[in-house]
Amino acid sequence: MVGIVNYGAGNIFSLTAALDRVGVQYGMINNEDEFDHYERIIIPGVGHAGAAMDKLKNSGLAERIVTLRKPVLGICVGMQLLTSYSEEGDADLLGIVPLKTLHFYKRIDEKVPHMGWNSVSPQNGCVLFQGIPDNSYFYFVHSYFIESDDTYTSARCNYGINFSASIQKDNFFGVQFHPEKSGKAGEQLLLNFSRMVIS
Amino acid sequence: MLAKRIIPCLDVKDGRTVKGVNFVDLRDAGDPVELAWQYSEQGADELVFLDITATYEGRKTTIELVKAVARQVNIPFTIGGGINELRDAEVLLNSGADKISINSAAVRNPSLIDQLAKAFGRQFVVVAVDTRLVDGQNFVHLRGGRDKTEIQTENWIKEAEERGAGEILLTSMDHDGTKNGFDSALLKRVNDRIQIPLIASGGAGSQQHFVDVFQQANVDAALAASVFHYGEILVPELKDTLRKNGIVVR
Numbered sequence: 001m002v003g004i005v006n007y008g009a010g011n012i013f014s015l016t017a018a019l020d021r022v023g024v025q026y027g028m029i030n031n032e033d034e035f036d037h038y039e040r041i042i043i044p045g046v047g048h049a050g051a052a053m054d055k056l057k058n059s060g061l062a063e064r065i066v067t068l069r070k071p072v073l074g075i076c077v078g079m080q081l082l083t084s085y086s087e088e089g090d091a092d093l094l095g096i097v098p099l100k101t102l103h104f105y106k107r108i109d110e111k112v113p114h115m116g117w118n119s120v121s122p123q124n125g126c127v128l129f130q131g132i133p134d135n136s137y138f139y140f141v142h143s144y145f146i147e148s149d150d151t152y153t154s155a156r157c158n159y160g161i162n163f164s165a166s167i168q169k170d171n172f173f174g175v176q177f178h179p180e181k182s183g184k185a186g187e188q189l190l191l192n193f194s195r196m197v198i199s
Numbered sequence: 200m201l202a203k204r205i206i207p208c209l210d211v212k213d214g215r216t217v218k219g220v221n222f223v224d225l226r227d228a229g230d231p232v233e234l235a236w237q238y239s240e241q242g243a244d245e246l247v248f249l250d251i252t253a254t255y256e257g258r259k260t261t262i263e264l265v266k267a268v269a270r271q272v273n274i275p276f277t278i279g280g281g282i283n284e285l286r287d288a289e290v291l292l293n294s295g296a297d298k299i300s301i302n303s304a305a306v307r308n309p310s311l312i313d314q315l316a317k318a319f320g321r322q323f324v325v326v327a328v329d330t331r332l333v334d335g336q337n338f339v340h341l342r343g344g345r346d347k348t349e350i351q352t353e354n355w356i357k358e359a360e361e362r363g364a365g366e367i368l369l370t371s372m373d374h375d376g377t378k379n380g381f382d383s384a385l386l387k388r389v390n391d392r393i394q395i396p397l398i399a400s401g402g403a404g405s406q407q408h409f410v411d412v413f414q415q416a417n418v419d420a421a422l423a424a425s426v427f428h429y430g431e432i433l434v435p436e437l438k439d440t441l442r443k444n445g446i447v448v449r
Contacts, residue, residue, distance in 0.1 A: 011292050013266075017295060046320065110201075113322050114201070115396050116420070137202060
């Protein structure tokens with residue numbers, strides 16, 4: 001079963017609908033003890049990273065997340081929370097992955113937000129992308145991005161600049177796009193995560 | 200590279216699609232959920248539902264529709280029509296809509312754009328603009344192009360962006376329904392002035408019209424209704440044509 005961290009940052013209807021479509025069972029994590037009920041954990045998130053971090057801290061769930069040894073998947077702002085810092089709200093985040101979340105504005109000439117379908121190149125056979133062809137398109141909506149990094153970037157995307165479409169450190173995974181809105185490729189990625197075993 | 204988007208638009212009334220559709224293998228051509236699913240399977244990048252229901256009972260039906268689409272369709276969708284205040288938008292967000300589109304309500308009360316962007320993020324707020332040429336100038340029109348306002352279209356779009364619109368859906372009423380092609384000249388002028396995505400609408404009649412609007416105006420997305428519903432243009436063939444013309448599509 002997949003546990004969804006329920007800390008009030010955005011609507012999760014689309015995520016649960018996608019899990020239903022691919023036949024993955026899930027439940028909500030509302031307090032620290034409920035982490036024990038699930039083998040895999042998803043941290044959703046839309047909106048403002050600084051505000052999301054405040055909500056996560058206030059929910060009392062942040063401290064437990066950093067100690068988890070199960071597979072964890074952050075989606076969009078939920079992924080950004082795994083990094084050390086975001087320019088959005090000048091906020092310190094969970095610091096699990098030692099990267100920064102930066103604003104596109106002033107760094108690229110393209111339109112912001114980066115909205116729509118963009119192609120993604122997985123690096124070094126990232127397990128999240130098993131069975132998904134290289135350069136498949138995923139749906140993005142975001143104004144902040146995680147810098148591209150040789151160690152922690154597990155899939156790259158380009159929008160005026162190379163950035164992390166996905167990151168990984170040990171059992172922690174994050175995707176900047178919305179797998180729940182990314183057609184069949186996104187559904188496959190959710191299925192891959194739901195079957196993932198960390199050895 | 201970011202792909203150009205193809206967006207079929209469905210007109211919905213009391214939970215049913217209004218304009219006829221001419222799809223093979225469709226059990227119920229009036230069911231917007233089935234139609235939406237079919238389009239997503241064909242490779243449409245996004246969907247827009249324009250809900251032309253005003254009654255309270257109709258609105259409840261719309262919310263059920265939004266939930267059903269969100270459950271069954273794996274691409275993003277926008278819902279427009281009848282959104283006059285934050286609460287209307289919030290209900291749609293919580294039912295699974297990715298974006299809402301506002302038109303007349305934003306013209307009557309421009310601060311609604313600011314409020315929606317602040318509450319839900321600007322990526323959630325599409326401002327739809329219907330424009331028509333009057334004495335050589337483009338003016339914003341309301342009620343599907345029937346009522347002229349004194350607001351110049353390009354100024355209004357700039358204001359909408361500054362107030363927090365995440366995207367502009369621009370329909371040329373002069374081109375809409377003609378099947379003579381999009382208004383690429385106007386779309387290019389607008390696109391050169393804004394930093395948010397622009398969706399072209401009105402006038403699609405052939406695959407070449409989509410090639411033209413992407414090449415001439417560099418818009419981010421193109422929307423059409425009847426050419427898709429009547430099977431005159433099939434999404435997979437359209438995408439092949441765009442690819443052959445060097446336009447990046449999914």
